[in-house]
Amino acid sequence: MSKGRVTVVDIARAAGVSKSTVSLVLQSSPLVNEATRAKVTAVIRDLGYVYNRGAANLRQSASSRIIGIVVNDLTNSFFAELAVGMDMVMQSAGYVQFLSNSAESVDRQREVIASMREHGISGLILSPARGTEAADLKPLVASGIPVLAVVRNVVGAKVSTLFSDNYAGAMDAVGHLIGLGHRRIAFLGGMANTTVFAERTAGWRDALNKAGIPASDDLVIASTASRAGGVAAVERALQLPEPPTAALCFNDAAAFGVCDGLRAKGKEPGRDFGVVGFDDVIEAETAVPALTTVSVDPQGMGRRAAQMLLKQINAGRAEPEAIVNSVRLVVRESCGAGGNGGARRMLA
Amino acid sequence: MSKGRVTVVDIARAAGVSKSTVSLVLQSSPLVNEATRAKVTAVIRDLGYVYNRGAANLRQSASSRIIGIVVNDLTNSFFAELAVGMDMVMQSAGYVQFLSNSAESVDRQREVIASMREHGISGLILSPARGTEAADLKPLVASGIPVLAVVRNVVGAKVSTLFSDNYAGAMDAVGHLIGLGHRRIAFLGGMANTTVFAERTAGWRDALNKAGIPASDDLVIASTASRAGGVAAVERALQLPEPPTAALCFNDAAAFGVCDGLRAKGKEPGRDFGVVGFDDVIEAETAVPALTTVSVDPQGMGRRAAQMLLKQINAGRAEPEAIVNSVRLVVRESCGAGGNGGARRMLA
DNA sequence: CTGTTAGCGCATTCAC
DNA sequence: GTGAATGCGCTAACAG
Numbered sequence A, B: 001m002s003k004g005r006v007t008v009v010d011i012a013r014a015a016g017v018s019k020s021t022v023s024l025v026l027q028s029s030p031l032v033n034e035a036t037r038a039k040v041t042a043v044i045r046d047l048g049y050v051y052n053r054g055a056a057n058l059r060q061s062a063s064s065r066i067i068g069i070v071v072n073d074l075t076n077s078f079f080a081e082l083a084v085g086m087d088m089v090m091q092s093a094g095y096v097q098f099l100s101n102s103a104e105s106v107d108r109q110r111e112v113i114a115s116m117r118e119h120g121i122s123g124l125i126l127s128p129a130r131g132t133e134a135a136d137l138k139p140l141v142a143s144g145i146p147v148l149a150v151v152r153n154v155v156g157a158k159v160s161t162l163f164s165d166n167y168a169g170a171m172d173a174v175g176h177l178i179g180l181g182h183r184r185i186a187f188l189g190g191m192a193n194t195t196v197f198a199e200r201t202a203g204w205r206d207a208l209n210k211a212g213i214p215a216s217d218d219l220v221i222a223s224t225a226s227r228a229g230g231v232a233a234v235e236r237a238l239q240l241p242e243p244p245t246a247a248l249c250f251n252d253a254a255a256f257g258v259c260d261g262l263r264a265k266g267k268e269p270g271r272d273f274g275v276v277g278f279d280d281v282i283e284a285e286t287a288v289p290a291l292t293t294v295s296v297d298p299q300g301m302g303r304r305a306a307q308m309l310l311k312q313i314n315a316g317r318a319e320p321e322a323i324v325n326s327v328r329l330v331v332r333e334s335c336g337a338g339g340n341g342g343a344r345r346m347l348a
Numbered sequence C: 001c002t003g004t005t006a007g008c009g010c011a012t013t014c015a016c
Numbered sequence D: 001g002t003g004a005a006t007g008c009g010c011t012a013a014c015a016g
Helices: A008-015 A019-026 A034-047 A053-059 A077-092 A106-118 A134-142 A166-179 A195-210 A227-238 A252-264 A298-314 B008-015 B019-026 B034-047 B053-059 B077-092 B106-118 B134-142 B166-179 B195-210 B227-238 B252-264 B298-314
Strands: A066-071 A096-101 A124-126 A147-150 A160-164 A185-188 A246-249 A274-279 A292-295 A322-325 A328-330 B066-071 B096-101 B124-126 B147-150 B160-164 B185-188 B246-249 B274-279 B292-295 B322-325 B328-330
Touching: A008 A019, A008 A034, A019 A034, A053 B053, A066 A077, A066 A106, A077 A096, A077 A298, A077 B077, A077 B096, A077 B106, A096 A106, A096 B077, A096 B106, A106 A124, A106 A134, A106 B077, A106 B096, A124 A298, A134 A147, A147 A298, A160 A166, A160 A298, A166 A185, A166 A195, A166 A246, A166 A274, A166 A292, A166 A328, A185 A195, A185 A227, A227 A246, A227 A252, A246 A252, A252 A274, A298 A322, B008 B019, B008 B034, B019 B034, B066 B077, B066 B106, B077 B096, B077 B298, B096 B106, B106 B124, B106 B134, B124 B298, B134 B147, B147 B298, B160 B166, B160 B298, B166 B185, B166 B195, B166 B246, B166 B274, B166 B292, B166 B328, B185 B195, B185 B227, B227 B246, B227 B252, B246 B252, B252 B274, B298 B322
Parallel strands: A066 A096, A066 A124, A096 B096, A124 A147, A147 A160, A160 A322, A185 A246, A246 A274, A274 A292, B066 B096, B066 B124, B124 B147, B147 B160, B160 B322, B185 B246, B246 B274, B274 B292
Antiparallel strands: A292 A328, B292 B328
């Protein structure tokens, strides 16, 4: 039963036709007799034949229908959600994906991309590891296969891009806080040397400046983009000579940490201190956020990224395009039961 | 530059040798002159040649060095961590993986597995969608490619397995609570119709019975395995005629929800109510758990799964093996700063 | 040590 | 409608 793979020849012989007839049946060509088609499909099922895409792809220089996805940190729910979104449209489009985790290592990233390339991917979506350079992608784009960078930028690389509008989102959020009367607004959490961090702090800064409020660097407190990082950041913020009365948090994890830290100091988030967070993982943990958030919807972004790449693949040789994924400020006035314990009656 | 793929023939011509010499160089065979080897490798680099594994694999009936991984819910951090663990060892072993999300749909799962098979995977790791039957995997195992089921069981399927010792973990956890003097101990959260749920509740039940405490079905309150589910479950539990004084929570998300729900009722988790949770995602969100937990370490489990599968692949035609991944009870007496706000001074 | 020959499984002409 | 050739990129034999 498992003595070597069963091929078209086998099923041709068993069905008493020639291999090309079988081939036609496989691609459901209209120019084959209905009776023979039935016979062939029956034999295919009986012998447990499986189509060999590798061989097919070798022959015709068609698309392998494999695409590569490399993300910097699949452990982060944001990127997991992103990947799931991509997976959805890839599956529906009849593609399979190599999906790998670079763990922020450019070396692993390079290796994994090389490996994918040897396997003939017809496109690549990359959420680049920190420190990725244009040169790393040079041979890939030179070979003509479409590459899409998401979430983070690769400066100088001639690839398509899909980024969130971090700048506008931060502007909106800070504007909201200012509208509520806050004047000292901190930026808490996140790793400083990322483009996302830079964009979000830029929006924070410009929104303050626009309102005539000085944007003091003391109020930008970077840390890890985690719950622990949020706790640490807010603790530092509250120790400032002139502590802030509100904060824009780098992401949702940091925002939760900030709430934790506030409660630990006897402050009620929302009532005693305004909190707005970028919500990179909205829809994921539906029960939690009673916070006002700048929502990114990673699954939607993933779907959009996949669609972009497939379009490029189908279009053949298209120019790289840059798209900005819009975000929206979600203001939650009240918070239902089952919410995040201490985060009700939000001032922000 | 990108006029068709550059092949062995191209580099053979450019290097002034024959293709088989190039082939030998590619597989770093010892029987090739050092000078010609240098020449060939130089040309390879200059022309930007990429090895075509598809063609190679077609010729020699060797392993494709592609393995398939299908997970029921990549949105769940547990499975994301699991996948990352697998990714690590696959990368180190020179494999690439198709990684896909079935989203608990047996249909998607079947399609995706079929697609992977057409691409010639040399092994499959499956965290089965709910409702997966042995028949779904029948053709795959019949074709002789190693299959490993993780986390959940597929009854009747002749595949290798790697499960956590949910039963023993639940026993340990409940024993711990009993040792602290609790008599009415609930089981909160989790979807009822899963094997994991069945195993964990069985351990809960048997530990109670062993201690001579009746295990009332009222105390098993299923819900979703999420934070919201935990909130709902503990609310129901506290409305019982004889409410519990402690609980074993299905997973960490549910445990957090239980703490939320307790605080909403003015009860301090750990002080007023004993909480132990299965910690499916330990190491992931390092800041949070001030809870006593039954730890599973999904990344480690993923690494182990990958190693198992690779061993099977290398061993050729090995019998399926069943391995149990041990879990450990982690008792946290105190909880440092930056912990989960309300979950300190745990009674459990 | 290196070149020659012959397929791996499939799809695409062409004849029939 | 169907069957016989040909070649995709590569490796395995065997010659030279």
